[in-house]
Amino acid sequence: xxxLLRLGDVGPAVAEVxxxxxxxxxxxxxxxxxxxxxxxxxxxVRTFQQERGITVDGIVGPHxxxxxxxxxxxxxxxxxxxxxxxxMTGDDVAELQRRLNQLGFSSGRVDGMFGPQTDTALRxxxxxxxxxxxxxxxxxxxxxxxxxxxxxxxxxxxxxxxQITLSSLQSGIADKVIVLDPGDAVDPALCHAIAVRLEGxxxxxxxxxxxxxxxxxxxxxxxxxxxxxxxxxxxxxADLVVSLHVDRSSSPRPHGLATFYFGDPRGGTxxxxxxxxxxxxxxxxxxxxxxxxxxxxxxxWDLLRLTRMPAVRVELGYVSHxxxxxxxTSPAFQDAVAEALTAALTAFCAPRTR
Numbered sequence: 412x413x414x415l416l417r418l419g420d421v422g423p424a425v426a427e428v429x430x431x432x433x434x435x436x437x438x439x440x441x442x443x444x445x446x447x448x449x450x451x452x453x454x455x456v457r458t459f460q461q462e463r464g465i466t467v468d469g470i471v472g473p474h475x476x477x478x479x480x481x482x483x484x485x486x487x488x489x490x491x492x493x494x495x496x497x498x499m500t501g502d503d504v505a506e507l508q509r510r511l512n513q514l515g516f517s518s519g520r521v522d523g524m525f526g527p528q529t530d531t532a533l534r535x536x537x538x539x540x541x542x543x544x545x546x547x548x549x550x551x552x553x554x555x556x557x558x559x560x561x562x563x564x565x566x567x568x569x570x571x572x573x574q575i576t577l578s579s580l581q582s583g584i585a586d587k588v589i590v591l592d593p594g595d596a597v598d599p600a601l602c603h604a605i606a607v608r609l610e611g612x613x614x615x616x617x618x619x620x621x622x623x624x625x626x627x628x629x630x631x632x633x634x635x636x637x638x639x640x641x642x643x644x645x646x647x648x649a650d651l652v653v654s655l656h657v658d659r660s661s662s663p664r665p666h667g668l669a670t671f672y673f674g675d676p677r678g679g680t681x682x683x684x685x686x687x688x689x690x691x692x693x694x695x696x697x698x699x700x701x702x703x704x705x706x707x708x709x710x711x712w713d714l715l716r717l718t719r720m721p722a723v724r725v726e727l728g729y730v731s732h733x734x735x736x737x738x739x740t741s742p743a744f745q746d747a748v749a750e751a752l753t754a755a756l757t758a759f760c761a762p763r764t765r
Contacts, residue, residue, distance in 0.1 A: 415470055419448055428448075432479070438452060485506070489503065490547060491525055507529065540555040582760070583760055585617030588649045591653055592652060593622060593655050594657065595634070597656070612753040621643075621649070645718060645719050649720055650721075651722070656725065656727065657729070658726050658729045660729055664732070668702045670707050670725050672685035673722065685721045691755040692723060692751075699751040
């Protein structure tokens with residue numbers, strides 16, 4: 412390939428440039444002599460340079476030809492991967508980066524260069540959709556993209572990414588890592604008693620369960636705050652977080668149970684997978700207990716906002732309400748609550764039937 416090609420040049424290299432621009436729809440073929448760099452090809456080169464943000468001079472030098480080389484690739488034409496010291500570049504890489512960013516997997520700036528950040532984002536995507544997370548964008552990964560396009564439409568990047576998260580969780584309750592967060596300062600011992608019952612049932616199903624706090628706080632071991640518990644869940648790579656609480660009011664009248672997921676109560680951003688989990692939990696609890704159904708609600712509490720996985724907070728009743736308190740302190744009732752939560756979590760993680 413000559414160092415420079417410009418208006419008036421003749422040769423097979425000119426024909427190659429013409430063919431590549433024709434494939435991009437920027438010039439017409441056939442022409443009387445494709446090896447002649449004519450006015451039409453000059454206009455096509457300038458248009459290409461303008462679209463790509465490079466110097467518009469009508470001259471095909473090394474930079475312009477390199478961009479023409481990159482433009483020939485569409486996503487799916489070749490296998491992509493991170494090669495240190497020899498980065499793959501092309502329109503297919505740029506399209507991969509755009510898709511990853513749109514799905515919430517940050518590949519950084521869309522520059523068409525397959526660097527380490529794109530490699531990390533691709534592996535996260537592959538892990539989320541159940542494809543071998545090897546950082547190689549090949550046929551299996553292309554098919555995963557196409558399946559997602561068919562099953563997910565509309566919404567923003569957060570919603571799309573959470574759809575992937577939800578799909579990845581629907582592989583059965585066994586081997587999941589679930590963080591149980593047994594209550595706050597209202598009655599941590601009561602919440603811990605229910606959490607232990609739930610832990611035993613989940614462990615029997617093959618689930619790994621981790622608790623964020625001990626049964627009793629002390630001066631040497633105080634109750635951790637919400638950000639600390641969220642960080643704990645993030646650090647252990649939990650699949651789900653279920654925070655169990657009871658409430659207290661200055662009035663004995665409030666009673667009932669409610670479940671909360673991350674979201675702005677005024678509308679807008681929320682966690683779709685968190686909402687689905689909250690609805691499952693609330694439905695099972697209402698069906699298996701006689702507590703008042705206070706429904707599901709979005710909130711932006713730190714434990715829900717700072718966790719990177721679906722997280723919910725279940726308010727199991729009011730210890731200030733005589734009937735709620737009587738139920739909550741009953742071992743039989745605590746067993747019923749643990750059974751309901753186990754059933755809901757199992758159903759949430761159950762593989763979808765097609």
